[in-house]
Structures are given as C-alpha cells and as structure tokens.
Amino acid sequence: MKIGIPRAFLYYRYKELWETFFRELGIEFILSPETQNDLVRAGSMHAIDEACLSSKIYLGHVAWLLDKCDYLLIPRISRYGAGTVCSKYQAIYDVVANTFRKRRARLLCCNIEPRTADGEMAAFIRLSKALGRKNAESILAYLAAKQAQKKAQREELEQQERLLSRDGMKILVVAHRYNVCDKFIGEPILNRLREMGALPIIADIAPKKEAVARASSLSETLPWALSKELVGSVAIYRRHVDGIILLSAFPCGPDSLVNEMLTRKIKDKPVLTLIMDGHRGMAGIETRLESFLDIIRFQEARDYGCV
Amino acid sequence: MAVCKVSLPHLGNYHIPLSVLFTLGFDIEYIVPPPISSKTLEIGSRHSPEFVCAPFKYTLGNFIEAIEAGADTLVQVAGSCRLDYYGELQELILADLGYKVNFINLAGMKKLDPLSVYLRLKQFNPQASLGRIARVLPLAVRMVECMDKVEDYIRKNVGFAADQDLFEKTHREFLRDLRNVRSRRDLDILYRDYKKRFQDIEVQSPPNPLRVGIVGEYYTIMEPFSNHFIEKELAAKGIVVDRWLNVTNTLLHAPKEIKEKVKPYTSYAMGATSMATISRALRMAKMGYDGIIHVKSFGCTPEVDAMPVLQNISRDYQIPILFLSFDTHTEKTGFITRLEAFYDMIVMKKRKRKREYLPGFV
Known part of the structure; x- marks a missing residue:
C-alpha cells in the first residue's frame, strides 16, 4: 500500500508530522515533486479558473499523484483553536473528490474537527483505522510524529534567531507557508532577494502561540488562525527588519483583506505588496524588488546623514 | 453621544x-x-x-x-x-x-x-428599553417573512403576467405601505390586502413553463443591482424563477442539517453558503428544472469551491448550469448575451425532450 501526499498547501506545515507518522506505522508514501511549470498547467486545467493559484497548484500535485499511489492523503481542517480557516481548507477534500471523480481517486481524509480537545490525534487515529491499523499502534506513531514536528519547529526557530542576528539588510517576507516555500511562487522571490544582497526572513517561522497572542495588537477581529500567526509575526519581527514584503497568490481571500490592513497599519517600515498569478515572467517582479531595495538603501543612507 | x-x-x-x-x-x-x-x-x-x-x-x-x-x-x-x-x-x-x-x-x-x-x-x-426592543423585534422578523413571501410569488409569476408593470407597481406600493406599519395587526392586514391584490393580477402561465433556479452567494443574489437585475431579465423571457436564498430561509429559519441531503456529492461541510448552494441545486436538478444559474461575486472562495460539485450535478442530472461571476464591471452587454444563449439552449433542450416523449410533435 502506498500513500500519496501532495507537496502543497498544508504539507509544508505538517511535513514532519505526516512523514514521521507514516514512517512509524511502516506505511510507504510518495511525495509529489516540487512545483514546476507543467504541474501548474495541469492544476489550472483541472481547477475552476477563479480559484486561487495555491489551490490550482494543489490540484496539479493531486493529478500527478493519482496513478502513482493507492490512497491520496487530503487533509481537511474546519477550524483551529486560534480561529477559523479559509473555507478552502474546509472544502478541499470535496473539491478534489468532485474534480477527479471520473478517475476514481481513492482519498484518505485527515479531518481535524475542533469539537474534541485532541482533535488532531483523533483525526490521525481515524485515519490509520481506515488503513486497518490498531488504535494503540497509531497513538504511538502519532506521539512520535508530534515529537518530530516539535523538534523541527524548534530547530527552525533557532535558525531564524541566527538569521536575525546576522548583519545586512533583512526583509520580512509575509506569506502563507505554502506560498513562500513553493518552488513556483515563493522561492524565485527569496532567491532574487538573496542575489540582490538582502536576507529574506520568513514570517511564518515564528513562535506560534506568541504570534497569535500578539496579532490582536494589529487587528482585533481577525478571524483566520493562519493569518493571525502571520500578523503576529509581523508584530514580533518588525523591529528587527528593514522592510516587509507581503507576498500573496491571486486571488487569496484572506490576504485580500489582511494585506490591506497591514499596509495601512505599518507606518514605520517600507512595505511592498507582491501578488503572484501564475505567469512566468519575472521581469516585472524583479524591477519591483530592485526598486524596493533601493528605497530601503536610500532611506537608511539618509538616516545616517550620507545623502 | x-x-x-x-x-x-x-x-x-x-x-x-x-x-x-x-x-x-x-x-x-x-x-x-x-x-x-x-x-x-x-x-x-x-x-x-x-x-x-x-x-x-x-x-x-x-x-x-x-x-x-x-x-x-x-x-x-x-x-x-x-x-x-x-x-x-x-x-x-x-x-x-x-x-x-x-x-x-x-x-x-x-x-x-x-x-x-x-x-x-x-x-x-x-x-x-429592552422591553420595547423585544416587542418590535418579532414585528421586524415578521415583516421580513412577508416581504420574502411576496417576492417569491413575484419571481414565480411575473413572467406570465399580461401586464408585468402592474406587478412591479404593486410591489412598489407594498413596500411603500410597509414603511408605515407600526404593529403586528397593521402588518397582517396589509399583507392580506396585498396578497389578494397580487393574486388578482392576471397570470397566464403555460401548462409546462420553463423553470430556472438561482443559487449562489448571499450578497450578489440578494442585491439586484449587483447581479444586473438577473431575475427581472429572466422573468421578461417568460421563466419561472426560483430562488430559495433569502433572509427568511437562512437567518431566521436556517435548515438544520444540510450535509445529509447532499450525499453522495460531498462528505463534509464546505463552508459558508456553499452547502446551501449545493443542496438547492441538487433539489432543483431532481425536480427537473430546466436550468440553474449560479450567481456569485468574483473570487468568492466558498462558491468557487462549490462549482466542481455543481458541475458533477449538472452531468449526472443533465441539467444546464450557467456560472456567472460579477465584479465591478457595470457593462451589461456581455451578461445579456450569455443569458440569451443560455435561454436559447434551455428552450431547445425542452423542445427536444418533448419530441422524445411525443413522436411526431414539433
């Protein structure tokens, strides 16, 4: 038996958790490759044209995996403790089921409902039950996976601290993890920033609890948990960086409002809004990044009295 | 203050x-x-x-x-x-x-x-005063219910009225008089009067009229300007327009468990209005409507996610669904063209079906 895991959306958040869980249970799994052009093209073909780029990419990954595995892992989250989620997370399982109905995809849902306190563990137990595993076995696997996830998060944060203590121009890239980590959406921008001599800081790597708590300092009624984490990390990191890039995939629902709120509320740092829409041309983005970095450099030179 | x-x-x-x-x-x-x-x-x-x-x-x-x-x-x-x-x-x-x-x-x-x-x-x-609010609130709720009933009747009948303007005029007068209602008694009398007035308007509906359902996103469905007055356009072509979504059916008397009704199409609740959209579309498909129009604002995530499901319903029940997305363009021509093409299609489909049942009938 082989499980297929699409390398998109929540994968980037739960990478260690899922991988360790299946490894512990001795279940083979296959990951879709990093996003490239033909995956995006395939995804756009299957998706509704108005859907966001991230969800088109997701469908591209699903399409790639369909013939290569026995089951597809499609997680569904209806809300987190910290807030609601974009309705895409609630709907994605049924979107995949309906889009690929003809190909008789066998889907495995990891449905995290908030009603029980240990919603996540219950979801994993249900998941492995569907695969014919015993409860005790899967609880152990889940706990081991949770440890691995926590360890990875700790390491990530330590690395973030090291980055922040380095010299040089630091740019906070505020984007959902599945966008910033994606080879197609986020990585070209991070690489370009590095080439231009700036140090990108990924906003999604932050102490989550603190971030959620500090989000209210910028926005009181923000409903979405994942946006809260990002907004909170802006509150945490803004003093340590030279500029902020709000990176978003067209037409992301939560970002359409949250990024507007951030651009209106952040007055002390230059802010650049970038929207990625699946077109390959990077020239326009590069020009904007270049002039953004130039503005920061000019501003800092002026602050030191050099100009 | x-x-x-x-x-x-x-x-x-x-x-x-x-x-x-x-x-x-x-x-x-x-x-x-x-x-x-x-x-x-x-x-x-x-x-x-x-x-x-x-x-x-x-x-x-x-x-x-x-x-x-x-x-x-x-x-x-x-x-x-x-x-x-x-x-x-x-x-x-x-x-x-x-x-x-x-x-x-x-x-x-x-x-x-x-x-x-x-x-x-x-x-x-x-x-x-809390007491006063508690007295007026039921009146406001009842007003919403009456308005929704009247509008539902209009949508289903105005297409076949000999004098369509009379419907609109009566509706305008109803709304005007509704503004002056001050008690439950006033409202009941007003509603009874206008119900009779509406029913007195001559309606010549054919034995088997075209029926089109409207489903979709909350605001764009209910604010007629934002959907280019789609209901009026449809009615003018002689179509029974059915729209379940209104304040009465959602905020005041929300159905309890929609999820069960949409099996086998979806396994989980898909968020916001998408479940209402899917369950109503499925119902209309089962009832043999001639077409469904899905109305939403551009980029509405829950409704975009409902679309793959609607496409499957359309395939399974052979019911045409027109997907319309409204943004800030106020130009009407493109919209009218699509609506006309949709209308021609459902008319042809209906004729064809009739021929299948009654050989020799053209």
Missing part, C-alpha cells in the same frame, strides 16, 4: 424592516442610504483593496453614501467567510479617509449570550 443616526448598507429591500427595528425599537433615527448604483460601486472600488470580493466594495461605497446622507453610526454584520473581516477593515478605511463616525462591528461580538447582546444594543442608544 445623545442621539445617533444609524445606517446599514443596502441589501435588497431589507432596509424597511431594519428601519422599523431601529426607529421603533431603539428609538433612534435610521438613515436609509441612497440605493445601490454605479456611483456606489465607483466610490467603493476607489477605496477598497484591489481583489477583494465585490460586496466589500458595494457596502463600503454605501457606507460613504450613508455618511454623506447624514448617518453618524454605521453597523457592519459578521459572517462565516471574508465577511467576518469586512467590518474592521472598513472602519479602518473610513477612519483613514477622515470620516468621524461611530462604527459598530458585529464581528467583534464573540459570544451571543443575553448580557453581551444587551450591552451591544445599549451602544445604539443608552436609553433604549
């Missing part, structure tokens, strides 16, 4: 029960904003984020129009999609524009226990 002038953005004709609720119940003035127009949209889009959904732009524009008409207290509602964040951002935008208003954002209300509701109500008018 002694006496405030409160206002909410338009949604169909629901400003009438709202104004009764505020003037009679809270004893404060209710400013009816100017009707939604291309000007509303222009003002709203100018100050809105670029790719936010159209209802944000309409409501922001209408807020500004209401302020210019004299309102000093604005109320924004909450919902289970992006609507939940409309309030805070609109308050911020209005403040940045320099408007000094009292903004009441219902999304900030996390709990719905009686005490916090009462305290929130006190924000409208410190002297408001």
